[in-house]
Amino acid sequence: MVKAPEVQYLTIHGHRRAFVKEGQGPALLLLHGLGCDHTTWAPVIQTLARRYTVIAPDLLGHGLSDKPRGDYSVGGYANGMRDLLTVLGIDRVTVVGHSLGGGVAMQFAYQFPERTERMILVAPGGMGPDVTPAIRAISLPGFNAAMGLVTLPGVRHVTTGWLRTLAASGLSAARDLDEVATIVDSFKDAKARSAIRQVVSALVDWRGQVVTMADRAYLTEAMPMCVIWGTDDKVIPVRHAGLAAEMAPGATVEVIANAGHFPHKDHPQRFVKIVSDFIRTTQPATYHRGRWRALLKAGKQTPLPAEVSRLAAEEIA
Template identity: 75%
Template structure:
């Protein structure tokens, strides 16, 4: 992955080293990266967010500079690991921001630990529909480890990553995200990283697509402010999943960013910071009530009739800014 622009710290939790960046002061934003990425995916927005917040951006276990053991790589396991890291850091409550697979972890964290979650921001998130790019489904197929071992041999890998980055420079929506794909491809040179990623994907994706979904628990977001951010040209997880979020959680705010792919925080970092800041500023942090949580669980989902999600297109981006 690209060199970090920020000081990386390390803590050992449950015998495994966890890498993370901590920058800024104020209310805490927890930034959770996507599959095969690390904290550097947030580099374009960390400094802007740190002007108002304490930003915690970890490398999830099996990614980046964190250890890559044979371990629990389920979304529940990741939520537990994030909780434990925050506990060691002395942080009680956060607004959790999750990108792609990290969005699934963010949803699980909010579900498992509502008393520690003030808000939830999902960025091109998994868990909002079954569709996913075939490239991710391929990771679960037999022979992935062996094939990727050959494709990441030094000469082959260098040619492959150079080709992907060349395509990423083309002015087309179809190739916009290939620079990030090149970084992920390069990280697969480490067999421990390949094994970890395969465990992660196997836990959330099968041949039909995504397994893990928030659909059956979306009604719980009634007790928690939620914002969904998506790139209109996302080819990894379709932008229509943002509309799924609006249907599942009618009180959520939905932001669709034009001329943006699967990484809207990298395509339009200044606007992304503005969206996050506006959302945090305009919403009250959730206050956990065991009685209310019990009531929601007991009553289950109710019809969203009469409720409409606040869908906010980014006018500046649409206008060519």
């Protein structure tokens, strides 16, 4: 049996942050999804750690990290990841984000391009408005009260047991319910419920996802990007992988068959191979202010016009 990585803690800005750090080599920052924590990466951490330094934090409001009343925007999370990496003495990373973590990864790359070598986005938010109604419901006024009842000791055990039984049934539509059961169990903590509601309120309204990368997708011209999706994703539809390919034509898009919203858990070996091959076959992004300025001036034009490409090359030279 593989031993679970040791959880470490750092206090930054007065808030305790939990994380695991394993392996040696180029740094990978693994960012989990809404309501999850670092354990969502358990099937792949040890294998990735054979080649890379893997840092997998619990975002504030999740897992073993503190759950303060504070800033739970993707920008706030990106700032927190920069500060964590700074304290750990890590200057540059390939950032890997799942679901909510994908949105944070995109924001991190946007805010701190000088610290980002590549982006790997796993069923990320921010590609389009569609999202499961279960997540939209979190922003509704009655969420805290309803979850307070669902997570009462007896009710919680029945609910999570039922979800895990369905997950073990082999039905493709139920494949992610084991992870949902873990999320529901975490909601027994009122502070966790409040934090998750703050996160969702900043990202989703009754029409779906509010935060989008569409207006900044052209910046991926300067950074290698890989998008990974499962064909049976019931949380964010796999057709968003096609939207990602349209918004960032230079991106690598991998769709994994017979996988749901957590392809890194459904097919960990395939996931590790995709990540490793992508890193092996791409050069890390090199930040240059002139190049970044040229991209910003070009705006939404994709691919970059030839004259801007020449300007960028001249400025870099």
